[in-house]
Amino acid sequence: MDANALMAIDGLSAHYGDFQALYDVSMRFPKGKIISIIGSNGAGKSTLLNSVMGIVKPSAGKVCFAGKDVTGKRTSAIVANGITMSPEGSSVFEDMSVHENLLMGAYLPEARKRKDSLLARAYEIFPALKEKEKQLATFLSGGQRQMLAIGRALMSDPKLLICDEISLGLAPVVVGDIYSRILDVNESGVTVVLVEQEVKRSLEYSDYGYVLVKGRVVMEGETKDLSEEEVKEAYFGTGKYA
C-alpha cells in the first residue's frame, strides 16, 4: 500500500501545553480510496486533522503528501499542494449566497482559472445546491449546509478531501444522502478521508478504517475485515479493549 499512499503520516505526536493529544500516530491514505478515522469525543480526530493541515504544529513525526514532506508547512501551502478540509460543524458564510460560498473555495490562482468547471462539478454532485444557488447560506437546512461546506472544499480541486464529522447533528436519512454524494466525489478522482464518531456508516462507506482512542491508533484494517462489533469494543474500551 505504501507505494500508492497519497498521504503518509508517521509517528505523529501533538501537545497542547503539557497535555498530549496524539501519540505516535501513523497512517496511510492510498490514492483513490475512502479512508475512515473513527473515534469518540476527545479521541484526537480534529487534532490529527489540524496537524495535517498545518493548523496545529506537531511535536514529533512527519506528514508526507504525494512524496513531499509537508510537516509544519503553512496551511495555504498545504492547500496549494492539493489537500482540503471540510471542517467540523459545516461552517459556511451565512450572509453570502450558495454561489458566492462555492467561489470562496476557489481562491488559489490555479483553482480560480478553472472555477467554471469546478463549479459545474460541485453542482453536478450536489444538485440541491444548484437549486439554491442564489439563496443566502443562512437559509439552508443542516444537510444543505454540510453539502455546501463539502462543495466549497471541492472548489480548490483537492487530490485529498478530509471531512471532519459529516454526520454531526444531522438526521440519519440526510447523512445517508450526503455519504452517497461522497462516493460521487471519490468517483471523480478525489481520495477522501472521513472522520467520524459514527461506526456503522463509516465502515460501510470506506475502504480502510482506523480507530483512534485517546490519541492512539488502536485498530486498523480494510473495512471488509473489520467487524462493527470489534470496532465498537475498541472505540468504547469494552470487551478485550477494556
Ligand SMILES: Nc1ncnc2c1ncn2[C@@H]1O[C@H](COP(=O)(O)OP(=O)(O)OP(=O)(O)O)[C@@H](O)[C@H]1O
Ligand atoms: N486548543 C486546545 N487546547 C487544549 N486542549 C485541547 C485543545 N483542543 C483539543 N484539546 C484536547 O485534546 C484532546 C483531543 O481533542 P480533539 O478535538 O482533537 O478530539 P476529537 O476527536 O476531534 O473530539 P470531538 O469528537 O469532540 O470533535 C481532548 O482531550 C481535548 O480536550
Ligand SMILES: [Mg+2]
Ligand atoms: Mg473533533
